[in-house]
Amino acid sequence: MSTTTKRKKKARQKLKELVINRDWCKGCGICVKYCPTQVLELDRRDKVVAERPEDCICCKMCELRCPDLAIEVFTETQESEDNEE
Ligand code: SF4
């Protein structure tokens, strides 16, 4: 049996910055519910905060679903080489 290692270049989106406008956020929690990886939470003042930005998969659901345009997701493209066996 032989194993071959293929190198594959992949471009993926990486989070650059999650910008939250605290003045516009009304604490409805929609973005918190829609985030598939539980990045967002409401703080004591009912304003959204990015508690776990390292888990963001850049799906932009929070930005798309926020009724008050209070959250914006800025991404950058990252090229990575994956080894496939
Ligand atoms: S959806 Fe918008 S207004 Fe509602 S908690 Fe999230 S950022 Fe705030």
Ligand code: SF4
């Ligand atoms: S872009 Fe997606 S994963 Fe990232 S914080 Fe928004 S909803 Fe969560």
